[in-house]
Amino acid sequence: MHRRNFSRALVAFSALPLLAQAQPLSSRPIRIVVPFGAGGVADLTIRSVAQKMTESMGQSIVIENKPGAGGVVAADTVAKAAPDGHTLFLMSNGTAVTAGLFKSLPYDTVNDFAPVSTLGFFDLAVLVAADSKIQSLQELIAQAKSQPGKINIGTINIGSTQHLAAELFKTTLGIDVQVVPFNGTPAVVNALRGKQVDAAVEILAPVLAQVTGKALRALAVMGDKRTPTLPAVPTVAEVDPAASKGFSVASWNALAAPSKTSAPVIARLNKEVNAALASPEVAKRLRDLGVEARGSTPEQQGALLTSDIKRWSEVIQRAGIPRQ
Numbered sequence: 001m002h003r004r005n006f007s008r009a010l011v012a013f014s015a016l017p018l019l020a021q022a023q024p025l026s027s028r029p030i031r032i033v034v035p036f037g038a039g040g041v042a043d044l045t046i047r048s049v050a051q052k053m054t055e056s057m058g059q060s061i062v063i064e065n066k067p068g069a070g071g072v073v074a075a076d077t078v079a080k081a082a083p084d085g086h087t088l089f090l091m092s093n094g095t096a097v098t099a100g101l102f103k104s105l106p107y108d109t110v111n112d113f114a115p116v117s118t119l120g121f122f123d124l125a126v127l128v129a130a131d132s133k134i135q136s137l138q139e140l141i142a143q144a145k146s147q148p149g150k151i152n153i154g155t156i157n158i159g160s161t162q163h164l165a166a167e168l169f170k171t172t173l174g175i176d177v178q179v180v181p182f183n184g185t186p187a188v189v190n191a192l193r194g195k196q197v198d199a200a201v202e203i204l205a206p207v208l209a210q211v212t213g214k215a216l217r218a219l220a221v222m223g224d225k226r227t228p229t230l231p232a233v234p235t236v237a238e239v240d241p242a243a244s245k246g247f248s249v250a251s252w253n254a255l256a257a258p259s260k261t262s263a264p265v266i267a268r269l270n271k272e273v274n275a276a277l278a279s280p281e282v283a284k285r286l287r288d289l290g291v292e293a294r295g296s297t298p299e300q301q302g303a304l305l306t307s308d309i310k311r312w313s314e315v316i317q318r319a320g321i322p323r324q
Helices: 003-022 041-057 069-079 093-101 137-146 161-173 185-193 205-212 263-278 280-288 298-319
Strands: 030-034 061-065 087-092 113-129 152-155 178-181 199-203 216-221 250-258 291-293
Touching: 030 041, 030 069, 041 061, 041 087, 041 113, 041 250, 041 263, 041 280, 069 087, 069 093, 069 113, 069 250, 087 093, 087 113, 093 161, 093 250, 093 298, 113 137, 113 161, 113 185, 113 205, 113 263, 113 298, 137 216, 152 161, 152 185, 161 178, 161 199, 161 298, 185 199, 185 205, 185 216, 199 205, 205 216, 250 263, 250 298, 263 280, 280 291
Parallel strands: 030 061, 030 087, 152 178, 152 199
Antiparallel strands: 087 250, 113 199, 113 216, 113 250, 113 291
């Protein structure tokens, strides 16, 4: 073969894997089943990532919202779907909570899903009204210790990540406070501003505008590091290192497939998800939602799920929350 023709052939051959990776999985669209309603942080997160994946894969991606029942209906839909990479599940820390909260589920939370990658993590915060006399987390802890059972901390409904995070906060710091559940974030905010509760634990993203607008004040965030959104706000572990050593709670979202999905398909999806999260426009879009874009390997996502199932199951048991 002529040297020039051989070189062209070699270049074309070496490009074949790249061309194959750029091809869609098939002509059928990918369906991502979301256990939350449209317009929330989780929904907007996956839509941002899916849009970028559509561009890179040449693959149509449809978001199907199936809220309610603690995410069980959405999860079961995917667990029983064909394992061909065309039906995926937006998993979250709520999936781990459900595993410990329900007596039985129509699927096995660990064994019926194949992890693909994490998508993003978002902070929870301990909040007070802007005009509250409690100026710091140290003051809240001190008041709780000097007045056992008198301090009320509001959260959304029983069994939610926020509710369980408040229960974990309470037991970790050894304080006797009342955790008071409300039906949704607006009710928690109203109770906080109306002095019906002394403090609240809530995901930061949906209340960030009220914090920056000086209607609420964040005393601490619950993750393992400060949030770039509110860099002056300490972590719980910083405020009381002795009592809360290792305390870290963050909400997260991830993508998963039915358990028998082949390794090559999982690898392809993992590559596409991580590439989407690495794009500056997606990272900024998620950051504006209060979400830290952070992908993972399938193994890392699986380890996160199993560790969270263990942790939240223990919190549920300690708090005496009856299994549903």
